Amino acid sequence: MPVSEVVVIGGGIAGITAALDLANHHIHVHLIEREPTIGGHMAMLDKTFPTNDCSMCILSPKMVDAYRHPKITLHTCTEVTGIKGELGNFQVQVIVHPRYIKEEDCTGCDDCVTVCPVEVYNRFDAGIGVRKAIYKAHPQVVPNIVIRDVEHCINCGLCYDVCGKNAILRDNEDGEEEAVIHAAAVIIATGYEVFDATLKSSYHYRQIPDVITSIEFERMINASGPTSGALKRLSTGDKPKNIVFIQCVGSRDCTAGSSSCSAVCCMYAIKNALLIKEKSPDTEVSVLYMDIRSYGKGYEEFYNRAIQTGVRFIRGRPGELYQNGSQVRVQVENTESQEIVKIDADLVVLSVGLRPSADTATIAERYGIPCDETGFFDSVDQKVNHLSTIRPGIFIAGTCREPMDIPDTVAEGGAAAMRAVITCLKGEHAAI
Numbered sequence: 001m002p003v004s005e006v007v008v009i010g011g012g013i014a015g016i017t018a019a020l021d022l023a024n025h026h027i028h029v030h031l032i033e034r035e036p037t038i039g040g041h042m043a044m045l046d047k048t049f050p051t052n053d054c055s056m057c058i059l060s061p062k063m064v065d066a067y068r069h070p071k072i073t074l075h076t077c078t079e080v081t082g083i084k085g086e087l088g089n090f091q092v093q094v095i096v097h098p099r100y101i102k103e104e105d106c107t108g109c110d111d112c113v114t115v116c117p118v119e120v121y122n123r124f125d126a127g128i129g130v131r132k133a134i135y136k137a138h139p140q141v142v143p144n145i146v147i148r149d150v151e152h153c154i155n156c157g158l159c160y161d162v163c164g165k166n167a168i169l170r171d172n173e174d175g176e177e178e179a180v181i182h183a184a185a186v187i188i189a190t191g192y193e194v195f196d197a198t199l200k201s202s203y204h205y206r207q208i209p210d211v212i213t214s215i216e217f218e219r220m221i222n223a224s225g226p227t228s229g230a231l232k233r234l235s236t237g238d239k240p241k242n243i244v245f246i247q248c249v250g251s252r253d254c255t256a257g258s259s260s261c262s263a264v265c266c267m268y269a270i271k272n273a274l275l276i277k278e279k280s281p282d283t284e285v286s287v288l289y290m291d292i293r294s295y296g297k298g299y300e301e302f303y304n305r306a307i308q309t310g311v312r313f314i315r316g317r318p319g320e321l322y323q324n325g326s327q328v329r330v331q332v333e334n335t336e337s338q339e340i341v342k343i344d345a346d347l348v349v350l351s352v353g354l355r356p357s358a359d360t361a362t363i364a365e366r367y368g369i370p371c372d373e374t375g376f377f378d379s380v381d382q383k384v385n386h387l388s389t390i391r392p393g394i395f396i397a398g399t400c401r402e403p404m405d406i407p408d409t410v411a412e413g414g415a416a417a418m419r420a421v422i423t424c425l426k427g428e429h430a431a432i
Helices: 013-023 040-044 055-068 111-115 158-162 214-221 265-279 299-309 360-367 406-430
Strands: 005-009 028-032 072-075 078-086 089-096 119-121 130-132 177-183 185-188 211-213 242-249 284-289 312-315 321-324 327-334 339-345 347-352 394-396
Touching: 005 013, 005 177, 005 406, 013 028, 013 040, 013 055, 013 072, 013 406, 028 078, 028 089, 040 055, 040 214, 055 072, 078 360, 089 185, 111 158, 185 406, 211 214, 214 265, 214 347, 242 265, 242 327, 242 339, 265 284, 265 299, 265 347, 312 327, 327 347, 394 406
Parallel strands: 005 028, 005 185, 028 072, 185 394, 211 347, 242 284, 242 347, 284 312
Antiparallel strands: 078 089, 089 177, 119 130, 321 327, 327 339
16 A cells, blocks of 8 residues: 655654644654744744734744644654655654643643752743743744653652642653554655854854844843733843844855855844834844845845834944943944944844754764755755655755745745645655
8 A cells, every 4th residue: 555644854844744744644744843832932032023923923823723733743852763664655763752741631721840940041032031941942933741850859859749640750650662654655754954153253152241232132122921011121121222133144154054044034124123222122133234134025125124113233243342331332334324332232133144953964974964064955957856855755944955034935835735735646656
């Protein structure tokens, strides 16, 4: 019997879109995510440009739909270790990492989280906030169950005592499991990671406390984030009165990062600048840029709206940041007027670019597909067949292929799903 199922690797917006489109065409989908929840980076954002719609208001219903759809099997805490076989008959090898929770019994009540005394670095909050040793990454996780971090758990026993469902397992009661999933086609939508700003040493990220990255700012301005949406200086906790955004950190930079453009940094900086002005009209906001790249529908109007709101745009890239008393001295040449501009900022936000995940090369080797010169997964033909890889039946979609914004990512997820639908309907005759 021919296989008529599809594996989607990655539970971000591209993977969720692909899974839902496939399922709505009556094709069974295995949606695989190595994190405890689906949602990806989009779940970390406050608003989306250029409409400033709530990010989770768009994403959360899709997450729930994917979880509840009868044609979608959701595999969280699951990692793909290899893909064998060929078009129409792939064997996807996975390893399921333990949650140390009885998933069928956990109700997500958070009683165990409340009593846990251990607080550690919260990767979802980009380090601005903390989480417990037993936790949910954020309130809207899907599936709505906790995970116990055995690396940081001190086995105090409080979570065992408070759980009325006895859903929490001890270390020796759970372990890794291996499995093989058979599929006619595979869609890879494993996403990206942001540039490590410590590599741009002249900006002294993590040395000057009020120099933060854009993803940290996203969590700070988010109402469900660690500061409940309040803008704060990390050094003093005070409200910043002067905020500076520095563009192209890790993008269009041969000395650190990548020489290519990350496509989204200009627009998300403008979005955040507008959000600051909405929350605090008296706060001074400056954006230091090389070129404003507002290429999408409504993007140029969004940029003009920021100018009208009072956001100052200065064409220039600062060479180095300095601690100047309680503030951060930003000195830059305005290349349009040749004027040297000095700004004493309370908060400096580095607009970091999108980079391939650190293990992209390893993953590519596991899956038998190549990477391009920028480190992202490579496609057969960037102009005509940019979703297909050198292995027929394996497709790539979204930011694992190249940097792009959310609308383009959603479009690619849907397009990859249609390629997989054709594969399932026509089998080997659909080797496109």
